[in-house]
Amino acid sequence: MNRSARILTAILVPVLVIALCGCAPEKKAKERRIAFVFKVDGLLYSEVCKRGAMQAAKELGVRVDYLAPDKAEVGKQIAIVEQLIAEKTDAIVISPNDADAIVPVIRKAMDAGVKVFTWDSDAPASQRIFYVAAADDVKIGEDIADALAKDIGEKGKVQIVSGGRGAANLNLHVQGMEKAFAKYPGITLVQPYIYNDDDNQKARTMAIAALQKDPDIVGFACANSPSAPAVGEAITSLNKIGAVKVWGLALPSETRQYLKSGAVSGLMLWDPAKLTYYTAKVVNAYLDGKQPEDGEQVEGIGAVSFSNGVLLIPGVTITKENVDEFDF
Amino acid sequence: MLGAVEAQALLPLAARRELPALSLLVVAVTTLLIVNPAFRTPDNLAVLAQDAGILGIMACGQALVIITAGIDLSVGSMLALSACVAGSLMMRGMPWLVASLCGLVAGVVAGLVNGSLITYRRLPPILVTLATLLLYRGLTNVATGAAPYNILPETFKMIGKGTAPLVMMVAVGGLIALMVARGRLGRHILAVGGSPLAARLSGVPPDAVLRRVYAISGLCAGIAGLLLAAANGNAQWNLADGWELDVIAATVIGGVRLTGGEGSILGAMFGAMIIVVLRNALFLLGVPVEQYGLVTGGVIVLAALTEQWRRRVESRQ
Known part of the structure; x- marks a missing residue:
């Protein structure tokens, strides 16, 4: 999204929201929205991550968005998170470019009632609910x-x-x-x-x-x-x-x-697609009121471990038998 | 055939400038052959020939550049660019010889761009090639999406195997040395390196000479790139990252004067062999990698001191 489009969105979104609130009949249930914030756009790695999140969105029937700055800068990620807070997104899952600089905006989001999680990269000093990563x-x-x-x-x-x-x-x-x-x-x-x-x-x-x-x-x-x-x-x-x-x-x-x-x-x-797929599922489950469990067997992934707010999925073994399933 | 004519042309030079490097090389190799059984295994000698050949070819091009009082920091990046051009074309089904030729053209063009930027408004070579070091590497990364080109024809991979790169170095180095000793361009290169003003006054076009010299450096990097891709079975954007320092060190150890005007192609090849042999020896002797720099750095200081002493003796005669 270029700058003018972003500014336009920033103006239009509140206008539309006000307009909708005024005249639209009450919505039955607001569609749940989970937003992933990547480090940077355009990497093969992010593309593979998106695929996993997309699959989870389809299975869960929720809206999953992928947002990424054009440069791997934390400042641009903060702007994206601010925008997501304004849009009252249900959950934000972020891979911060800077573990410390992202802390204030995560606090702001949590205070506004937006649930924040980290995946792929953590911000341990923040108020994020938990961190999902591949084996350390x-x-x-x-x-x-x-x-x-x-x-x-x-x-x-x-x-x-x-x-x-x-x-x-x-x-x-x-x-x-x-x-x-x-x-x-x-x-x-x-x-x-x-x-x-x-x-x-x-x-x-x-x-x-x-x-x-x-x-x-x-x-x-x-x-x-x-x-x-x-x-x-x-x-x-x-x-x-x-x-x-x-x-x-x-x-x-x-x-x-x-x-x-x-x-x-x-x-x-680790398979970045599986990592992101699992993250979307576990975040959705949390929004339904279900905490992750240590040692839980997850289909297609194996036993996950959960302690001190860190949720780890096991790595995968790639041999000549299954190498063709991986396209990265 | 490298016959008597060339031997004669090179001999008077070898008797002076290359002598320290040659002596060090002979002593090191002989000692290692005797004391270290791992050093003399055929597989190890083949790896040495491969490494020395690839580094040596780049050092030949670099020596020419340095003789003109210039420097080419972009050699590693040009190497990767050429290798990736050739590798990507081979993976698309182009016959390997044609693809290799395209890779070499990419190297020459990259070198010409260096030469043109340097002669245009007299930009300093160190600045231009520092910029293109980043530029060519970045270009190769972006254009290939960091993908490996690793399904290469077996016949192509043969050019990087065993002693082939060393043979190639002798051929390339021999041609360049012959050109310096006998050719018109060689005389012009020495003239430009000695004094650009005097060269221009005596009718040598310095800009045209410089452009050609940087193009030759690009060509050498291109040849090395093909050999390296063949040896590794993989052309990728990050090949030879940071090798420019090894290449420059090789030329200095070989007795090429960094301020230009003097130097020897043969010496640059010896210098490359010394670097490769020393690194291999340190590894085989189990020296921790942190200490490699001490040895290579020491050898460079030694080479500089020897060269200074040699010049003093020479000027006294």
């Missing part, structure tokens, strides 16, 4: 490690691969991996870990060099997204498919061929 960074690392451990028969040398040495979320993945691998006495971690700066070429050549340094490496646990396909390519060029297993976190579109050939065993990911 440490848990994803644990899942990758557990899957790889199972794949290699719980024994042998494993190389952990990451991107930037200082990337906070990657370090959390690595932390999760270390925690999980510690459960398997048969597994030793090769030191030092590989840090490839998220560079495809370095990811590939460092994996090859690692296998020269330690020819008995049987598995790679990849914490950053360029690594799984790049290590898969390395394994392919060394004719070690099957002898060395690779698990990681990467986009299915970048890894499909290596999953198909067996060079990469699997990926741990």
Whole structure:
């Protein structure tokens, strides 16, 4: 929406509301409206999110809107939320661009009776009712490690691969991996870990060099997204498919061929469509007076966990069997 | 065929400027071959050849630019642009040779744009190529939607495998070195780098020379882009992000003078090999990644000091 359209809406909406109140017969029941506020418009990720929300809207028979600023700026999100308060939206679900700067407008919305939730990104200091997210960074690392451990028969040398040495979320993945691998006495971690700066070429050549340094490496646990396909390519060029297993976190579109050939065993990911679909459903249920439950089994998603206002859905495992279901 | 003629043309140069880099390379490689079994495995040597070839080709183009007292920061971005143009066309079914050619054209055009911006109103090369570093990378990101082009023909992928990139570097570097030593453009490049004013007075058109030099740098980045996409089996917008520093370091280690006027293509290739060999050695020896910079930085300082000392000795003679 461009600026003039927005101004026009801002003028017209109140005028229409007044006009309707004056002459229209009383509406039977106002249609429930849930508005999702994205970080920014135009990303493949947001498009996939929208699909999930759309599906939930159809199933629930409520109105679901998707609003996104043209730039990933919190100021533009605040303007959108102000507008939604004026429109007396039932619920706002937001992925804030700034966890702190969004706090006042969330308070304003809650005070005005609009229920506010966060999803995808949280604002922990705000009054939001709860936060819905995919499994956290440490848990994803644990899942990758557990899957790889199972794949290699719980024994042998494993190389952990990451991107930037200082990337906070990657370090959390690595932390999760270390925690999980510690459960398997048969597994030793090769030191030092590989840090490839998220560079495809370095990811590939460092994996090859690692296998020269330690020819008995049987598995790679990849914490950053360029690594799984790049290590898969390395394994392919060394004719070690099957002898060395690779698990990681990467986009299915970048890894499909290596999953198909067996060079990469699997990926741990969350499906943004499912995350948003579930968020719309659970927010709608809350508006009906139903609180989320810890440990509840949700069809097509698995067991969710709920504590301290944070609702987590488990990640999905992507292998050669189901990779074609994912189009991102 | 790189026969006796070229060897003769290069030999007097090699005896001076490239000597420190060559000695370091020979000592490092020999030592590693003896002490580190992982270093001498065929797979590791193949990776070294691949990496050194790709970096070396970019360093050849960069050396030419630096000899003209310029700099090209946009090489990594031009590499990704070329690779993505070629990769996207291949994925649309274009024969790989034609698609590769289109990728190279993209590199040359990107280089020409650099050269034109630099010669137009004499904008500083560091400013222009800093801008196009961001521009070309952004353009490639937006145009491809960050999508990977990773279903590439097997015959195309062969050009990036094993020692092919190193062979390509020798061919490209040899041609450029021959041009510098024997060709008219080579003489003009040295003249422009030495003194643009003197060059113009003696009838060398500096702007035309500069445009060609930046176009050659774009072409080199393009060739490297094709090899890198083939080696990775994937062309994507973020290829070679940040590699411009490695490329410039390679030329400096190879004895190219950053202020222009002097330098050697052969030295730039040695410099690229040194960077690749050192990084591989550090990895194989289990040195934590935080310490890599200490070694590469140290080598650059060493190269600068050696070059200064060499010049002092030379001027005394």
